[in-house]
Amino acid sequence: MKGLPEAETSRAVLIGVARYTGLETLPAVSNNLPALADALTSPGSWGLAREHCAVVAEPSGLHEVLEPVEEAARAARDTLLVYFAGHGLTDDRGELFLGLPRSRPGHGHTGVPYAMLRSAIMSGRAQRHVIILDCCFSGRALGTMGGSVADQAQIDGSYLLAAAPETGVALAPPGEQYTAFTGELLDILKSGIEGGEAWLDLESVYRRLRSVLAAKSRPLPQKRDRNTAGGLLLGRNNAYRPWTSTAVAAAGSGARWPDPDVLDTAQEFIEALGHIRAISGRSIQAVSDNARPSLSPSAVSALLNRRTLPRSWKSTEIYLHACGLPADQVQRWQVVWERIRVAAATQPDRTIQKSGERTPQSDQGWRTRFSPRRQNRH
Template sequence: MNSLEYKKIALLIGVSEYGADIPPLSSALNDVAAMERVLQNPNLGNFTQVERLLNPDTVVMRMAIQKLFRNASQEDLLLLFFSGHGITNDDNHLYLATRNTSKEDFEATAVDANFIQTQSNYCYSKRQVLILDACYSGAFANGWHKKSVGVDIKKQLGAEGRVVLTSSSATQTSFAQEGATLSLYTQYLVEGIETGAADTDNDGNIHVQELHAYAKTKVQAVKPNMTPDIILDKEGYNILLAYAPRNPETEYRKLVEQYAQNGQLKNVAILVLTAKRKTLGITDTKAEEIETEVLEPFRRRLANLQNYKQHFAEEVEQKYPLDAHTLKILKDYQQDVLGLRDEDVESIELEITSVKEAEYQKQLQIQKQREVEALQRQREAQAAEQLRLQQEAEVLQRQRDAKAAKQLRLQEKAEVLQQLRYIRYKTGMGCSEGFQEAKRSLKRTNRQRKN
């Protein structure tokens, strides 16, 4: 189809400033500028009309979207690009935030996804591309709900002949790049077109699914936990979005992409590439620049891994085992800031905790041994105390027995004296005879008592 037979129209919306309690997005306006650059280029996007809409309020944004879809003819290719905050309500319904959207009343002051779908449905164009580089849950705003798990982008924005590209799946937030000019997803959309790297089948054309696949691969090389998504149907699958540049740099880049593995180029690959530089007439400086760009996502991922390792090690050094509060913060940092999966950091955590765990287990064993020894000493002390009490009881019993025996002797002596007096009184016996008779009488009395 000749480009004169139809129009290619793009509306690029970037929102970097918001109402109360919504944080700014520094990259949104840069995203729009970068997309405009590649879409307007006659050798790349070759779009007939590209309109920029920067920090609009809700009414202006709705009017611009309505105009985009209302004025299109059947053969026109429409592209709606949005870079900014995407917000969901408790029913998981999507809203695109504008300059006057605030935290407390976003449903009234943001653009409802249903509005976009309605305008799209009434549009004559059968080729529509929607690109959303947005965080769905508004997680950057402190205290916002994170209930974006059930956002059904296909239901809310999908239709025949329409393609929807999203920077993250419905269960995630998009990741802002600290200190970067562009947001992560847009960066690689632009790179895929501008360098021709997204033309994976080398036919000179960049179709929408090729561009998304390229950007997704690059995004996940940096942040594996981020999963850009694409919703399309049979009609939307082959939408031609841009043309791929054909030049020596593009060919060299594709070779580097082909040879790069986990962010590295093998020595033999470098030898091949060095030879190709001469064949393609590329300077060493330009070739090294291309290699750096291709390997950059892997190096950034490595930097993210190093950052996680550093902070994880600091927390472990301060306190081990880590408590639930610290683990929650580290998990949020890992997933929401660095975009790393659990399997990406598993070996890092194991490396750091293995030494600490051995020390911890050793301390536990020492503590356990000390507790056992303390318990043994306690038991021995209790046994010694019991023995002491038993010995004291025995001594006391012997004292009581001795006292009882003494009392018995005294009683017997008293009874003998009493008997002696009685015998002497009755018989007039002498002292010696009376004493012997008293003893005999006492013995008889004792025998009678025993019987």
């Protein structure tokens, strides 16, 4: 699917520092890393192989951070994601650097200067780059995007998601399992977004993060993206319901759906299903993507090419919802499906000749009866 990273040619590096000698410890960071790795390697998300999602916990020196990033950058051809959680600090020039266990504020050489991390990320040939910084002052990295990461991205651009503004402080609330920012990110990946589309893209996740964190009076995340980077998908939306999707409601509000009551035969029923897809404007792949439970593209195609009714109503119901048909209309279609199924069991389909060719009458069939001009005649 467009926007979903190809697992085999994508890589992720998750870096976290929880224990510091001269700074406050951040126990929640230790929980962030495995939870985010689970999310990225799950079948409902990128489906990365475990060996393609490097977890770097408690790196003690600069090389322990940059070498895994450079290795992942060399291997990635589709998407490279780099995540850091820990203390964000500034050097004597006000530049952001990522804190290591022995880092000291104002001394950039004791941590990982963001500029060096950026160079490591751009050392490869990945088409897209996602950088997630869950640390204080992470918004300072946004200023570097325009001249480096985003401008050098080859196709879909780059996306930087920062947990706090340029001068803001990220939170690791005492007693909570995860840091404030990453905890909400994980919850979105697990629970989804009500009323959203079938898949979660970066932009919708960002908007949801700002909304939820603002409601809790917590630091607001910042972002910088380039080209179509915001459309990159993170995983399936587990809260998605085809018949309540805001996009489906908007698309279908003016649609003139076929009236199932005019359908008399199985062939007319199947043709009308194809007409519904045409009205919805969705490709077979898009219908498959929106289907819940899942309905593969081949299953959608097979349904639309049948010459008899499906034995079970379930696949048709899923298909109609995935096309955006309102729930009350889906119920009407089920009544007609049952009527035609019963009729077909007691008499042959008269719209099909013995040779398998359609009769002149069936060339008009339900489409003529559905025609607005036909319906307006007295």
